[in-house]
Amino acid sequence: MASITTVITLLTFSLLLALSTSHPSSTILDAAEILSTSGYEAMALNLELASQTLLARRQSRSLTVFAPTNFAFNQIPQLPLSLLRYHLLPQAFSLHSLRSLPFGANIATLLPGHYLTVTTSNRRLSINNVTVNPTPLLGDGYLIIFQTESFFDPYFQLPRPSYGACFSSRNIDSGNGRGFRSNRLISDSSTFSFQEASSALRSSGCSLMASFLDMQFLSLKERPDQVTVFAPIDAAMVSHVGNVTGYSDILRRHLVPCKITWNDLITLEEGTFISTYQSGFTLNVTKSSANSDLILLNNGVPVVFPDLYNSDWLVVHGIGDILLDTTGTEEVKVKAGESSTTFEIDHHNHHHHEQHHHHHNRAHNPAEHYHFSVFH
Numbered sequence: 001m002a003s004i005t006t007v008i009t010l011l012t013f014s015l016l017l018a019l020s021t022s023h024p025s026s027t028i029l030d031a032a033e034i035l036s037t038s039g040y041e042a043m044a045l046n047l048e049l050a051s052q053t054l055l056a057r058r059q060s061r062s063l064t065v066f067a068p069t070n071f072a073f074n075q076i077p078q079l080p081l082s083l084l085r086y087h088l089l090p091q092a093f094s095l096h097s098l099r100s101l102p103f104g105a106n107i108a109t110l111l112p113g114h115y116l117t118v119t120t121s122n123r124r125l126s127i128n129n130v131t132v133n134p135t136p137l138l139g140d141g142y143l144i145i146f147q148t149e150s151f152f153d154p155y156f157q158l159p160r161p162s163y164g165a166c167f168s169s170r171n172i173d174s175g176n177g178r179g180f181r182s183n184r185l186i187s188d189s190s191t192f193s194f195q196e197a198s199s200a201l202r203s204s205g206c207s208l209m210a211s212f213l214d215m216q217f218l219s220l221k222e223r224p225d226q227v228t229v230f231a232p233i234d235a236a237m238v239s240h241v242g243n244v245t246g247y248s249d250i251l252r253r254h255l256v257p258c259k260i261t262w263n264d265l266i267t268l269e270e271g272t273f274i275s276t277y278q279s280g281f282t283l284n285v286t287k288s289s290a291n292s293d294l295i296l297l298n299n300g301v302p303v304v305f306p307d308l309y310n311s312d313w314l315v316v317h318g319i320g321d322i323l324l325d326t327t328g329t330e331e332v333k334v335k336a337g338e339s340s341t342t343f344e345i346d347h348h349n350h351h352h353h354e355q356h357h358h359h360h361n362r363a364h365n366p367a368e369h370y371h372f373s374v375f376h
Contacts, residue, residue: 026061027061027062027063027142027143028047028048028050028051028054028063029047029048029051030143031044031047031063031065031138031143031145032044032045032047032048032051034137034138034145035047035065035067035137035145038137039070040067040069040070040137040147041070042068042070042073042074043065043067043068043073046073046079046084047065047084050081050084053081054081054084054085054088054110060090060091061142061143062090062091062092062142062143063088063089063090063091063092063142063143063144064088064089064091064092064093064144064145064146065087065088065089065143065144065145065146066087066088066089066127066132066146066147066148066152067087067137067145067146067147067148068087068148068149068150068151069147069148069149069150072148072149072150072151076151082111082154083151083154085109085110085111086109086110086111086114086116086152086154087109087148087151087152088109088110089107089108089109089110089116090108090109090110091269091270092141092142092143092144093107093144093269094139094144095125095134095136095139097267097269098118098120098125098127098132099120099125099134100264100267100268101118101120101268101269101272102118102258102259102260102264102274103118103119103120103121103258104117104118104119104158104256104257104258104274104275105117105118105268105272105273105274105275106118106272106273106274106275106282107127107269107272107273108273111154114154115273116128116152117156117157117158117275119158127148127152128152128153128156129156130148130149130150130151130152131148131149132146132147132148133146133147133148135147158275194213194214194217194314196309196311197213197229197308197309197311197314197316198210198213198214200308200309200316201213201231201308201309201316201318204233204305204308204318205233205234205235205318206231206232206233206234206305206308206318207234208232208234208237208238209229209231209232209234209237209254210231212247212251213229213231213251216251224257224313225313226257226258226259226313226314227255227256227257227258227259227313227314227315228255228256228258228259228260228314228315228316228317229254229255229256229314229315229316229317230254230255230256230283230297230303230317230319230323231254231308231316231317231318231319232254232318232319232320232321232322232323233304233318233319233320233321236319236320236321236322237322239322249278249325250322251277252276252277252278252281253276253277253278253281253323253325254276254319254322254323255276255277256274256275256276256277256283257275257276257277259313259314259315260274260315261307261310261315262303262306262307262317265285265295265303265306265317266287266295268285270286270287272284272285273285278325281323281325283297283298283323284297284298285297288302297319297323298323298324299321299323299324299326301319301320301321301322301323302319302320303317303318303319303320304318304319304320305317305318305319306318
């Protein structure tokens with residue numbers, strides 16, 4: 001009798017376990033049912049028809065659905081499967097998670113190689129410049145459904161950071177190399193205090209990056225509105241000195257046109273991508289499997305000095321290596337004594353000329369020989 005009871009108990013447990021770990025396609029069907037009863041019949045029908053195709057190779061049940069209105073569907077005679085995939089995220093993003101993402105952050109979708117871009121401003125939840133209703137139709141932890149006023153454009157891109165978009169409108173002039181002036185002197189303790197950040201970089205073993213940034217910021221007449229710097233340590237930079245001619249590209253890959261503190265980084269969801277000043281290059285933020293407090297960037301580069309400097313407009317993090325663009329062939333040998341190209345750029349005039357640099361028994365500092373602006 002006891003054995004029969006045991007068998008029944010095991011069968012019951014197995015049934016409950018099977019129900020709790022159902023195939024991911026059931027998540028789509030659940031979403032379709034909820035959408036249908038909520039007045040989003042067009043989205044529900046498309047999800048139901050594509051349920052087997054959408055998640056055929058997925059194991060996770062987590063899903064976020066962005067559902068356009070029936071009116072939006074009426075504007076598209078035949079919905080491509082690719083566009084449907086673009087409105088599905090392979091993870092459950094809560095309202096809190098979406099609001100915590102910085103402007104310009106990219107989120108992976110079920111459409112390979114295509115990402116949604118956060119465009120939230122003034123507390124209006126927005127993605128790809130499309131308003132998202134902040135009240136989800138469902139949010140049970142593994143399935144979250146948001147309503148949108150229209151379809152997301154898979155080809156949406158934010159304008160590349162430019163002078164007008166990334167700098168404040170006030171006029172700030174250099175004052176004898178000791179600060180910046182508008183109508184008043186900007187002191188070391190005020191909003192535009194890059195000298196302190198540079199000092200923090202040098203004291204933490206990021207002197208080469210500090211030299212590059214000195215050249216950028218201390219010659220500006222207007223400062224960026226917000227910037228986050230991911231500064232490689234000197235040991236990482238030295239290995240590339242003399243081997244990389246594209247110093248401007250290197251610097252752009254380590255600058256983000258918004259402010260991201262350590263607290264922001266540790267709360268980012270897996271699968272979040274952050275745009276940089278380098279067109280087409282994004283930062284992929286992940287967490288170490290061995291230590292959840294260790295934040296990793298592209299190719300496992302760790303953040304070793306979080307919040308090395310933090311002001312109202314500038315954040316600096318120290319990282320353990322250079323962020324390389326693995327899609328291109330950027331490493332080209334530069335021999336001592338060769339002719340190198342120097343760029344001298346200000347906000348009004350662009351001058352380009354070549355100079356010969358001679359190395360006389362002293363360390364090569366690329367910041368002394370390559371002059372460029374990352375903000376153009």
